[in-house]
Amino acid sequence: MSKPGAAVLLVDDDSxxxxxxxxxxxxxxxxxxxxxxxEEALGLIQRHASIETLISDLLIPGIDGLQLVAAAxxxxxxxxxxxxxxxxxxxxDPDVQFVPKPLGRAKLAMMVMRAPAAPVPTED
Structure with a gap:
């Protein structure tokens, strides 16, 4: 289970x-x-061993989110x-949890606080 203080990598092309x-x-x-x-996300994963959670948009430039997860x-x-x-x-993919946007505080908290198998609510 992740906890506050955990290192998270967030990937989204919308600034x-x-x-x-x-x-x-x-x-x-x-x-x-x-x-x-x-591509930059993969470099961050290689350089920062503390990253334990990846949250990525599905549609990002270059490799898409599914390809990113596989490479990561x-x-x-x-x-x-x-x-x-x-x-x-x-x-x-049973090893990847899908969370619909928009992402708010409640959804993000569930992603970093719960074990991967626990569902994340679809409403924020």
């Missing part, structure tokens, strides 16, 4: 969404790394992964 989520995660006590691209798990198999989208309806 307003990214900045808002970073602020909310920091308010929850998390250490937050953020980027807009999958090659680097760190135990990484907890969440994909988000305002457009897609769900992800069928």
């Amino acid at each position: 307003l969404v990214r900045e808002t989520c970073v602020a909310l995660l920091r308010d929850l006590g998390c250490t937050v790394y953020s980027t807009w691209s999958g 798990r090659q680097i760190r198999p135990s990484l907890r992964c969440f994909l988000t989208s305002g457009y897609a309806t769900g992800i069928t």
Whole structure:
């Protein structure tokens, strides 16, 4: 189970969404790394062993969210992964939890506070 102070990597190409989520995660006590691209996210995962949770938009420049999760798990198999989208309806990968946008404080708190198998509420 993650806890406040946990290191989270947030990936979203929309700067307003990214900045808002970073602020909310920091308010929850998390250490937050953020980027807009999958390739840069992989570099952050390689450089920062403390990252234990990845929250990524499904549609990002370069590699998409599903490809990012697959590559990130090659680097760190135990990484907890969440994909988000305002457009897609769900992800069928059993190792990735899908959380629909918009992301608010309650949804982000559930992602960093709960074990990966625990469902995240669809409403904030």
